[in-house]
Amino acid sequence: MQFWYFLTALTLISALMVVLSKNPIHSVLYLVFTFFCISGHYVLLNAQFLMAVNIIVYAGAIMVLFLFVIMMLDLRRNSPDSKTNLTKLAGAVVGGTVLVIFIAATRKINLGTGADNALYDSQTGMVENLGKLLYRNYLLPFELVSILFFVAMVGAVMLGKREAGERNF
Template sequence: MNFWYFLTALTLLSALMVVLSKNPIHSVLYLVFTFFCISGHYVLLNAQFLMAVNIVVYAGAIMVLFLFVIMMMDLRKNMPDSKNTLTKLAGAILGGTLLVIMVAATRKMDLSGDATIANYSSQTGMVESLGKILYRDYVLPFELVSVLFFVAMVGAVMLGKREAGERNF
């Protein structure tokens, strides 16, 4: 149990560094480290398949895509000089609202642990049971995430084409 607390603290620290880092490359590297920490949590939850998918898909492919987009854009040209106070105020209000919602949702959770232990079996994190749950109970969110990834990829291609068209080669 002590390793879980250490891994959780490491995950939260690296996720905080993603947000606080001024260099976008460092933010992506902290995000990769965060994904590896989350994979450690999957191992502790006996979900080896999710751990492997998290490392291969997120820490591998998605981070390569993020790095490609960051390298493709000229961030010095697109950086505003400073954020105005309205933008800062809106960010603070939205962040505070999200914090209040998360605290309210956490307070309503049942933390007794009886329900999770009763539903646990040796096949909990394996591919067959995960596939049944994913494609039976969560098919709509699964498809929405795939559409979201597709839209992000098309957006990255459109940004790349627009910038390539602006250059006079």
């Protein structure tokens, strides 16, 4: 239980540093560390498959894309000094509202006392059970999402080819 608190503190600190860091590269590195901390939480919840997917997909692939996007942006134009006071005020109001909603939502959560250990199943987060659940109970939504991803991929390729064709002429 003490490791959970330590991991939670690390997660919160690294997530805060993502927001507070001035350098975008440092923000991305803190975000990678946050993803690793969240993967540690998945291990504590006995969800090893989610841990592996989180590390491979989020900490690996998506962070590489974030780094490429940051390298391609003109960071001098998007510096915090170029933001108007109205933009800063709107950001503070939205952030405060989200904080109030988050606090109100967490106050209504009923955390168990740990007495429900009879309902605990050690095989909950395993890949075999996840596959059975996906292909038995959620087969139609699973297939619809795969079709949606396929259509998005084809659309991205078609848009990329059209833009490349416009540049050649």
